[in-house]
Amino acid sequence: MTKTAVKLTCPACGKATAAASHCTHCGAFLNQSGSRKLLSSEMPEADYGIFLLAIPLIAVVGLLVVALATHSIPGLVWLLALTALMTAGFAAGEIFQSPSAWDSGSPLKPMFTWLGLVALLWPVGYPAYLRERRRYKLGNWLLGALIVEVAFVAGAILAMVITLTGYGKLPPQAIAQDQGNPVLLNADSHWIPDPNNIQNVKNAHLDNCPGKTVEQEVDGFFASPRWSTGAASDGSDFVNVSGIVTYQGKPTTAVFQFLMFKDKSGFKYHAFTINDVPQSIYVAAFTLAQMCGS
Numbered sequence: 001m002t003k004t005a006v007k008l009t010c011p012a013c014g015k016a017t018a019a020a021s022h023c024t025h026c027g028a029f030l031n032q033s034g035s036r037k038l039l040s041s042e043m044p045e046a047d048y049g050i051f052l053l054a055i056p057l058i059a060v061v062g063l064l065v066v067a068l069a070t071h072s073i074p075g076l077v078w079l080l081a082l083t084a085l086m087t088a089g090f091a092a093g094e095i096f097q098s099p100s101a102w103d104s105g106s107p108l109k110p111m112f113t114w115l116g117l118v119a120l121l122w123p124v125g126y127p128a129y130l131r132e133r134r135r136y137k138l139g140n141w142l143l144g145a146l147i148v149e150v151a152f153v154a155g156a157i158l159a160m161v162i163t164l165t166g167y168g169k170l171p172p173q174a175i176a177q178d179q180g181n182p183v184l185l186n187a188d189s190h191w192i193p194d195p196n197n198i199q200n201v202k203n204a205h206l207d208n209c210p211g212k213t214v215e216q217e218v219d220g221f222f223a224s225p226r227w228s229t230g231a232a233s234d235g236s237d238f239v240n241v242s243g244i245v246t247y248q249g250k251p252t253t254a255v256f257q258f259l260m261f262k263d264k265s266g267f268k269y270h271a272f273t274i275n276d277v278p279q280s281i282y283v284a285a286f287t288l289a290q291m292c293g294s
Contacts, residue, residue, distance in 0.1 A: 049130065049133060053130075053141065055086050056126075057152070059079060059080075059082070060151060063079050063156055064158065066159070068167075071163045083152075084122040087126055096111055100135075114132070127145040127146050130145035181278035182278060183273075184257050185270065188231060191231030191233070192231065193229045193237040197260055204266070209288070211292075217294070218241050228242075238259050241255070242254065245287075254274050255273045257270045269288075272284035
């Protein structure tokens, strides 16, 4: 008995060809399920929806860490955008990997539709996709998605509040002290400073500016300069000179403090503050150089 060869009509070129995976004339795929198998997951029964639920939960932890550690608005915005893009990409990848998505042809249109919906309208697109997954023979995780979304939105709001209010952020004075910047000495009422301290500092010349007295430097740089003297709890005398300077485009109060030698032979720089925030020796040296050139 002779076996008749099965012929198929190629959907691409319309010619009769032997039953196979490819047309013998134009090379087009004939077996659509075979073409899907090459492009789709080899584990069609696997459901990775748990990862779609985990991504926003991990992102919440990241948002709170960034808020408490940096108080950075751009950092929060970057993490929010990254979360939306990751879940959108994962959704598109799931559609591509699902064999059922190829039953009616190429799944590129639904892939890009859900990619855009989840990425650009995450609060709506995210739970909607978790519900729509059942179309691709994947689990309906709508309830889980709603719970995760509530947790994510609450975490994002909390992170924004922390960032805007500065909660947990060290005050500038504490940060400066932690960096080792010297703070101003406070006067102790139990000690009386030498009344000549202020005049001695005014008439002196700093090493970096021998052509001007300290008073001339101060008068040429500070607006409304004020001089004061005091004695610390250890009996050391100091002289403060304060005034208004322009810092970061705004008028601010700056204070230089000089510590007098106990033998009255001279004095040395001790501390410099801007708006009560202790500054480093480098900022003080730069400011002194500006004072000399003013």
